[in-house]
Amino acid sequence: MKLSKYISLALFTLALATSARGQVDSSINYSYNHREFVKQEYQTLYSFAPSMLGLWDQKDFSYISLNYHHKDGNFRDLQSYKERGATEIVTESILSLDGGWRFYGKFGYINGNSKDVKMNLSYNRNKNLSPYYYIIGAPGDWSFQNYLFEGTASKELKKDRLFAGVNIKYYSFLTFRTVDYRNEQYNLNIEVTPSVTYKINKNNSLTFGALFSREKLEPEIYSKYQQSNAGDDYQVYINTGLGSFIKNAPQTTTTINKEYGVILGYRLDGGVNRVDVSALFSLNNENMENKMTSSISELGKELGKYENINFESNINYRRLLSNNRFVVANLGINYIMGDGSPYNNVSKVYTKNYTVDKFVANSRVDFYNSSSILSNLFVSALFDNQKELDMHYGQQIDFTNLKLGGGFMLNRDFGRVGAFTFSADGWYSTNLDFFHDPVAASQNFITQKILYSKLSFLSADYMETNAKFVFTRALGVNYCVDIALYGGYAQALTINYPDPYKFVSKGDNFKSLGVSVTFNF
Amino acid sequence: MMKKLLSLSLSVLMIALFTLTSCNREEKTYLGTITVKLNANSEFPDVSVADVEVSLTNTADNIVRTEKTNAAGEAIFAQIPVGVYTVNTSVKITASLSLNGVAQNVVLAPNEIKVLPVNMEKAIGSDNFIIKEVFFAGKQDYDQKDRFFEIFNNSDKVLYADGLHFADLAGATGSDANDAVLGLPLDEYLYAMRVAKIPGNGSTYAVQPGKSIVIAFNAINFKEGFNPGNWAGLKIEDYLDLSTADFEMNAIPFLESKGFTGNTWFDVDNPSVPDVEILYMFNAGNMTFFRLNDYGPGLVIFRPEQPLDVTNTILSPLSTPNNPMYFLKIPVKYVIDGVDILDNSSAAKFKRMDGKVDAGFTFLKADGNAFYSGMSIRRKVADVKSDRKVLMDTNNSTNDFEAITRPTPRNY
Numbered sequence: 016m017k018l019s020k021y022i023s024l025a026l027f028t029l030a031l032a033t034s035a036r037g038q039v040d041s042s043i044n045y046s047y048n049h050r051e052f053v054k055q056e057y058q059t060l061y062s063f064a065p066s067m068l069g070l071w072d073q074k075d076f077s078y079i080s081l082n083y084h085h086k087d088g089n090f091r092d093l094q095s096y097k098e099r100g101a102t103e104i105v106t107e108s109i110l111s112l113d114g115g116w117r118f119y120g121k122f123g124y125i126n127g128n129s130k131d132v133k134m135n136l137s138y139n140r141n142k143n144l145s146p147y148y149y150i151i152g153a154p155g156d157w158s159f160q161n162y163l164f165e166g167t168a169s170k171e172l173k174k175d176r177l178f179a180g181v182n183i184k185y186y187s188f189l190t191f192r193t194v195d196y197r198n199e200q201y202n203l204n205i206e207v208t209p210s211v212t213y214k215i216n217k218n219n220s221l222t223f224g225a226l227f228s229r230e231k232l233e234p235e236i237y238s239k240y241q242q243s244n245a246g247d248d249y250q251v252y253i254n255t256g257l258g259s260f261i262k263n264a265p266q267t268t269t270t271i272n273k274e275y276g277v278i279l280g281y282r283l284d285g286g287v288n289r290v291d292v293s294a295l296f297s298l299n300n301e302n303m304e305n306k307m308t309s310s311i312s313e314l315g316k317e318l319g320k321y322e323n324i325n326f327e328s329n330i331n332y333r334r335l336l337s338n339n340r341f342v343v344a345n346l347g348i349n350y351i352m353g354d355g356s357p358y359n360n361v362s363k364v365y366t367k368n369y370t371v372d373k374f375v376a377n378s379r380v381d382f383y384n385s386s387s388i389l390s391n392l393f394v395s396a397l398f399d400n401q402k403e404l405d406m407h408y409g410q411q412i413d414f415t416n417l418k419l420g421g422g423f424m425l426n427r428d429f430g431r432v433g434a435f436t437f438s439a440d441g442w443y444s445t446n447l448d449f450f451h452d453p454v455a456a457s458q459n460f461i462t463q464k465i466l467y468s469k470l471s472f473l474s475a476d477y478m479e480t481n482a483k484f485v486f487t488r489a490l491g492v493n494y495c496v497d498i499a500l501y502g503g504y505a506q507a508l509t510i511n512y513p514d515p516y517k518f519v520s521k522g523d524n525f526k527s528l529g530v531s532v533t534f535n536f
Numbered sequence: 537m538m539k540k541l542l543s544l545s546l547s548v549l550m551i552a553l554f555t556l557t558s559c560n561r562e563e564k565t566y567l568g569t570i571t572v573k574l575n576a577n578s579e580f581p582d583v584s585v586a587d588v589e590v591s592l593t594n595t596a597d598n599i600v601r602t603e604k605t606n607a608a609g610e611a612i613f614a615q616i617p618v619g620v621y622t623v624n625t626s627v628k629i630t631a632s633l634s635l636n637g638v639a640q641n642v643v644l645a646p647n648e649i650k651v652l653p654v655n656m657e658k659a660i661g662s663d664n665f666i667i668k669e670v671f672f673a674g675k676q677d678y679d680q681k682d683r684f685f686e687i688f689n690n691s692d693k694v695l696y697a698d699g700l701h702f703a704d705l706a707g708a709t710g711s712d713a714n715d716a717v718l719g720l721p722l723d724e725y726l727y728a729m730r731v732a733k734i735p736g737n738g739s740t741y742a743v744q745p746g747k748s749i750v751i752a753f754n755a756i757n758f759k760e761g762f763n764p765g766n767w768a769g770l771k772i773e774d775y776l777d778l779s780t781a782d783f784e785m786n787a788i789p790f791l792e793s794k795g796f797t798g799n800t801w802f803d804v805d806n807p808s809v810p811d812v813e814i815l816y817m818f819n820a821g822n823m824t825f826f827r828l829n830d831y832g833p834g835l836v837i838f839r840p841e842q843p844l845d846v847t848n849t850i851l852s853p854l855s856t857p858n859n860p861m862y863f864l865k866i867p868v869k870y871v872i873d874g875v876d877i878l879d880n881s882s883a884a885k886f887k888r889m890d891g892k893v894d895a896g897f898t899f900l901k902a903d904g905n906a907f908y909s910g911m912s913i914r915r916k917v918a919d920v921k922s923d924r925k926v927l928m929d930t931n932n933s934t935n936d937f938e939a940i941t942r943p944t945p946r947n948y
Binding site: 260 | 561563564565566567596597599615616617618646710711712714879880882901903904905
């Protein structure tokens with residue numbers, strides 16, 4: 016897509032957001048904690064199905080935010096960056112119109128760069144746990160630009176009874192490695208979600224929806240400058256499992272991922288108590304293909320496929336304690352079960368070689384009190400288990416982590432001067448269980464140069480803390496600005512699986528610092 | 537009512553959770569076993585095949601496993617991945633005599649328990665000219681003009697290089713995913729893209745025992761063109777002085793005799809270094825030049841009994857109507873020595889010479905991609921006598937050659 020089209024779409028989103036405020040009489044809520052709550056409420060309870068927007072019971076909102084952050088440190092996955100700086104602009108809006116229409120729009124753009132990404136020529140790893148990605152020994156720096164356009168329209172079809180909606184999301188990750196070997200990689204995604212919500216009665220409503228998504232990934236790998244390649248750092252591989260790989264990898268490939276899903280939702284709203292249950296069950300099918308083929312090629316057009324089922328569910332309970340106080344308990348789970356099957360161009364069949372199972376459960380309880388200086392308190396627990404098996408080598412990993420944490424938010428309003436918000440949270444992550452058996456892959460370069468370091472990081476016990484300071488000031492009646500300074504710090508406490516290469520050591524840390532300016536209108 | 541629904545919702549979620557997490561998939565692996573069974577050589581009944589070290593190379597990941605044979609001559613490689621393997625073993629009897637066991641393209645299927653008989657074949661060290669070194673990958677500069685190869689007198693007597701032929705064999709190396717196997721039988725003929733011979737009257741170019749001759753692409757002192765600003769990290773020591781080469785490959789006279797213009801950029805003639813006599817170029821045409829395969833030559837030296845018939849060609853099976861390619865047929869019986877240099881360890885199927893010429897193959901880097909690497913392929917030293925080195929020659933380049941980071945013309 017040309018830049019001009021991006022700009023047009025961005026302007027359209029902005030226009031939508033601003034026009035919303037022009038038509039609707041809505042006094043801005045100057046409470047930062049409330050605005051954060053509303054955004055989170057949308058993401059948790061309404062974003063999974065567009066027709067749910069018909070039940071939106073919060074005030075409409077709009078904002079545009081400019082954000083810069085910088086991160087760096089040694090406590091990291093070696094295939095991720097050591098240092099990253101990025102500028103981001105985001106605008107998001109919910110707009111209610113007469114006639115039962117309600118819209119949601121979001122535009123996001125990030126531009127930044129990352130340094131010292133090791134053993135990774137693809138930059139982003141797939142969210143669906145597909146094993147396919149490019150590997151190169153030579154570490155590299157990357158620049159990237161990400162775009163997101165999202166729009167939702169919902170319509171009340173029958174007064175207070177039936178709502179229909181559709182969400183269209185288009186996002187792209189354009190990543191460019193800036194040292195040889197180069198990779199100009201285009202990752203374009205489109206997602207369409209139609210749904211209907213039916214209010215059975217005053218208290219109960221059901222939601223049904225579907226999800227269609229298509230993702231296209233096209234890397235183009237080349238060397239800009241000839242360099243001595245006496246070492247092995249410039250070999251290019253495609254990872255196909257947990258030790259399995261394709262060497263002399265084709266340098267232009269296309270990966271298409273298609274996802275089909277069913278969405279179900281249920282809300283019980285008793286006024287004081289409210290329960291939301293949502294679920295998404297989807298099937299992913301990913302095919303990686305060689306773009307440079309011929310009939311005499313050793314590697315054919317097909318390189319490999321990956322299929323997975325994905326189950327996501329969320330249960331949310333809110334109880335109003337008084338006009339100003341309420342409690343929200345949320346439990347989200349995500350389960351992915353995937354199989355990777357590289358293509359054998361001799362026998363002309365896909366052979367299953369890789370299995371992955373990942374289960375994540377995330378629970379959180381929030382207490383809100385808008386009349387108190389202590390406006391929010393929360394505790395949270397995150398359970399994470401992942402198993403991978405390479406059937407070719409017999410290599411297997413299985414690890415379970417538990418992350419516990421809590422936090423708070425303090426608000427103080429000084430009237431015309433402005434309001435101050437300070438939030439902080441602290442976390443402790445511990446490895447509950449760990450298993451790794453390389454079997455026949457103990458000398459394999461992926462085991463030696465990637466897995467040991469990666470597993471050492473993934474199984475480490477660590478602490479993490481984040482803090483944010485926000486100054487809010489009203490700009491007239493309908494506008495306010497939030498100026499935020501935030502940072503985070505994580506440090507390894509115990510290395511449970513010592514890496515022979517000592518990529519991660521006890522005491523290693525990872526820091527982040529950022530600043531943002533947000534106009535709310 | 538509220539509590540019931542809440543309980544019901546939680547129950548449904550917990551059941552779903554339990555169901556999902558209890559789906560503990562039990563997937564089998566494809567690991568298998570190869571038992572290499574060495575068969576003793578009947579000529580040498582006293583040479584035991586017990587307690588012999590056998591190496592098994594996985595051509596996909598280049599992992600080399602070694603096991604010693606038991607009393608029955610069996611080396612058992614258990615719990616190994618599916619793949620294509622190369623087996624190598626050698627028992628040295630004397631300095632110039634050894635028994636080799638070689639097997640290539642050994643395919644292990646999923647969960648297969650394979651017993652692989654391997655015969656121990658007699659390998660007699662050559663008492664003749666052998667190929668000592670081939671520098672073909674070049675460096676990033678000079679467009680690989682600094683390439684050469686070296687022929688060594690491995691005997692204990694003076695040999696004459698006059699009339700010695702060499703050929704760069706046709707066939708891909710496995711460097712490109714689109715490479716195709718030539719698919720011609722190799723037992724009687726080899727198929728050459730380029731052939732040349734060393735001039736002389738039969739006694740012009742004497743080579744002493746333990747000495748060698750260097751045949752350069754361009755017989756130039758490349759150190760003279762060294763500019764430290766041009767190539768970061770390269771030093772003058774990295775550059776070769778090939779002005780003292782014994783011969784150089786200059787195709788211009790050959791091409792002009794065919795009515796073509798040569799390529800004066802690649803063929804820079806040093807008049808003080810004699811040219812080899814070009815006999816055949818499959819791609820002879822304007823601006824072409826004589827060279828060895830950039831990604832790994834199949835290089836043979838040979839002495840035909842009669843003058844080579846340069847019309848005895850074969851149309852390549854990989855030709856297309858728009859691009860017919862004719863390769864010169866070289867009788868295997870004339871071949872003195874050969875080294876099959878392929879792109880990587882899994883390229884065995886691209887072998888361009890019969891096992892009688894080279895039982896194995898070699899490569900610069902196990903995973904390939906050695907173009908412009910500056911690396912060279914060199915034969916190992918088997919023995920050092922008081923007056924000369926004796927180079928390893930078991931007729932198997934997998935054993936006999938090694939990759940080195942910088943070329944060493946006339947040296948080690």
